[in-house]
Amino acid sequence: MAANPQTTTGTGPVATPISKSPSAFKRWFRLLLKSKTGTVGLIIVLTVILISIFAKQLAPHDPNQINPAMMLKPPVWMDGGSADYILGTDNLGRDILSRIIFGSQISLAVGISAVVLAGVIGVFVGLVAGYYGGIIDNILMRLVDSFLAIPTILFALVILSIFGPSVPTLIVVLGITNWVQYARLVRGEVLSIKEREFVKAAKSIGVRDNQIILRHLLPNVISPFIVISTLSVATTIILEASLSFLGLGIQPPTISWGGILSDGRDYIATSWWLATFPGLAITITVLGIIFLGDWLRDVLDPRANNGR
C-alpha cells in the first residue's frame, strides 16, 4: 500500500513526532485531512475507542443476559426480527449488538497492551544487539531466527496450553511472540546510525554507552517504532481473535469478538448473523488501524515504504 509517500516530511537525525505546540498540531491535522484513507482510519479508530469506553451506556442490553424466549432472533430487517435486537440474538437469546460493543473492550485492551510489551522487549534486544555487536549480537540474532522459525500462532498456542488461557497470560504470550520484528527493526537502524558522525563524536568525547543509547540512538528509532506498533495492534487483534476462536484465548464470560464468532460457527447453517457480525467488527476495526498506520508511515517514516 501507498508506495508513493505524498508527503515529504523527512526524518532528521532526531525525530520528534508529536510536538506540544499548537501550530505543529494544526500542521499534523492538515496533513491527516489530506489523506482520505488516513482520515477514514482515524475516524474508525476513534469510534471504536469511544465505543469501548462508553460500552455500558451504548449497549442496548446486558451482553450476558440470557433470554430463552428470544433465542436466535434474526436481525431487524429480516422476517421475525425485532427492533429491540438490531443485529439479532444468539443461541442463548443474548443481544449480538451489545456483545459486539462489549467485545471491543477486550480486543483493544489486549491488542494495545501486547504491542507495548512486545515493543519494550524488542527495542531493548535490538538496541543491545545493534550497539554492542559481536557475540552478543550473534546470540540475540540466532534467538530471533529461532522465533521466526516457529509460526507466531503455534508458539502462542503452546504457551497458552501450558499456562492456561487468561487475559494476562494472553497479553504476555502475544507480547513475547511479537517482539522479534521490533528487535530486527531497531537493530538495523542502530547499525546504520552508530556509524554516523554524531554518535562517533559523542563516543570520542567519552559519553558513556548507556547515555549514547538513550540520548542518541533511541530517539532515532521512535518514528518507525510508532508505525510498526500501530500496524502491530492490527495483527495482534486478529491473532487474539484467532486464539479465542480456537478456544485458547479469552474465556467466557469475558466477551471477545473471536469468542462470539466461535459460538456462532456452530449455527452457521441456520443463523448466519451470529458468525457474520463479529467478523465484520474485527475487519472494520483492523482496516481502520491499517489505514491509520499506513498514513503514519507516509508522514513519519517515508523511507520505510518498500517491502512492508
Place this chain on the structure above:
Amino acid sequence: MGKFLVRRLLQIIPVLFIISFIVFCLVFVAGDPVALMLPEDASQEDIEQLRESLGLNEPFHIQYLTYMAGLFTLDFGESFRYNESALPIVLERLPATIELAIAAMVIAIVIAIPLGIWSATKQNSPVDLLATGGSVLWKAMPNFWLGIMLILLFSVTFGWFPVSGRGTFMHLILPAITLGTGIAAEMTRLIRSSMLEILNQDYIRTARSKGIRDFFVINKHAFRNALIPVVTITALQTSTVVGGTLITETVFSWPGLGQLLIQAVNTRDMAIVQASVFVIAFIVILMNLLADIIYKVLDPRIKYN
C-alpha cells in the same frame, strides 16, 4: 557457493538447539502429565511409580539431557492419547497439510504474480486500486472468518462444496481458497513494490528511450529482474502458510497436522505438541534456507558476509 552453503547450514544448528531448548523448558514448566495419564482413582503409589518410570523425578539438567538424547534419535516420547511414539503420528498427518499448503500456494501465486505486476505497471489504474484495496481488505479480514463466510455462501447457501473434511477434490477447494487468498494479499503487495522499484531503474528508462515496446520492457527487462525477490518472497511465506493451515484446518475439519496439534494442545498431549513444533520449525527453516539458495543462484551479485 559451497562455502556459503556450509556457513548457512551451520547457522541452522544453533537455531534448532534454541528451539529444542525453548520447547523443553515449556514442557518442563507445564509440569506433571501424570495426572492426565492415569485414571482418576489411581493410587498414590501408582502415580509415584509412573513418575519414576517416566524420569519425572530427575532434576532439570538430567531431564534435559535425556530429552536431547531422545531428539538425536528422533524420539519425542510417547503420546499418551495414542499410546504410540509421537513422531510417526505427526508425520502421518503431514501429507494432508502439505496438500492444503501446496494448493493454497498455487492459488496465491496465480493471483499475486499477475496482479502484482499489472498493478505496478499501471499505477493508479482501476486494476491497481483493486489490487491494493483488495490486499488491504484481505489483510484486515481474519482468515478463519473468511473461511466461515465461504462455507456460509458456497456450502450452506449454494451447496456447491462440502462443508468440511478431506477426500475429493471438491473438499480441497474452499480451504485452499481461504488460505491461498490470504497469502495472495501479502504477496501481491510485496510483488507490486518490488516491481515498482525495478521499473524506476535506469536500465528500464534506457530500454524505454530506445523505443522498445512496453510489452517487452515489462516482460523481458523488468519481470525477469523482479522474479528474484518474487521467488524469495514465495519461499519466505512458509511460516505464514504453516501458521495459516493451523486455523484453516480447524475451520474445515481438515485432518492435517494443524488439527492434530490443536487437539494435542487441548488434551495437553505434550509429546505430540513437541514433535509437531519441531517438525514445523524444521520445515520453515528448510524453506528459508532454500529461499536463500535460490536467491543466490538467481542473482550472482548478492554476497553474504
